[in-house]
Amino acid sequence: LVEFLVGKHQLVVDQLVCFYQRKPTILVCGWMRHLWAVLRDVTEVCEILQASSFERATELLNQQAVPDLVLIETGHLLDEETAELGKLARSRKAPWAMVAKVPSPEAEIAALSAGAVEYLPLTGGLDLARMRLERVLKDRHTLVAEARYARVDALTKLPTRQALLEKLERELLRSEDASESLSLVVLNIDEFKHFNQTCGYLTGDSCLVQVANCLRKA
Numbered sequence: 001l002v003e004f005l006v007g008k009h010q011l012v013v014d015q016l017v018c019f020y021q022r023k024p025t026i027l028v029c030g031w032m033r034h035l036w037a038v039l040r041d042v043t044e045v046c047e048i049l050q051a052s053s054f055e056r057a058t059e060l061l062n063q064q065a066v067p068d069l070v071l072i073e074t075g076h077l078l079d080e081e082t083a084e085l086g087k088l089a090r091s092r093k094a095p096w097a098m099v100a101k102v103p104s105p106e107a108e109i110a111a112l113s114a115g116a117v118e119y120l121p122l123t124g125g126l127d128l129a130r131m132r133l134e135r136v137l138k139d140r141h142t143l144v145a146e147a148r149y150a151r152v153d154a155l156t157k158l159p160t161r162q163a164l165l166e167k168l169e170r171e172l173l174r175s176e177d178a179s180e181s182l183s184l185v186v187l188n189i190d191e192f193k194h195f196n197q198t199c200g201y202l203t204g205d206s207c208l209v210q211v212a213n214c215l216r217k218a
Contacts, residue, residue: 030073
C-alpha cells in the first residue's frame, strides 16, 4: 500500500486482494423524493446520479463514462427535452426508461415508440415497477458482458479476430492519414491441434496462455 501511494504501481496477484468493480450507474432526471420508492432496492448496488434539469442531464450524458440506465420522470421535462434526451441516450448506447407518477396507456405507447426500454408506473403496488427496473439492469449487464467477451478471448485475454481486424483497419487509416508505414507481425503456431492431441488440451491451453503473455509484454 505504501509503495502504491508513493507511485510504485505494481500488479499484485493475491487471492486475499479484493479488486475494485465499478457499480452500475443510473442517471435520474427527476426528483428523488418521487422516485425513491422504486429506486430504494437498487441503491446499495448502483450509483445514482441526479440531474434536476435537462442541461445537467445532457452534461452528464456527454461525459466519457456512460450511465447504464437513464430514468426520466414524466412531467419533469418539456416533451421536446424528453425526446432530445432519449435521442442522446440512444446515441451513447445507454438505455432509457420513463417513470410516471400518473401513468396512462397513451403515454406508455408514446414513450416506448420513442425508444424507451421500459415504462415504470409509480401508482399502486410498486413491486411491478421494481421488478421491471431490475430486469432492465440485468439485461444491460448481460449485454455489456457479452459485448466485452465478444472482443476479448476468454482464454488468452487477447483481442478476438473481429476486434483485431477492427483495430487493424483503424491503424491502416491512421497510417494513411499520417503518411506513415505500418508493420504487422503474424505468428503462426503450426500443428497446434496435433500438440493438443499429444500433450492434452489443458497443457495446450497453458501453452497458449504463456504465448499470449509474451505477446502482451512485447
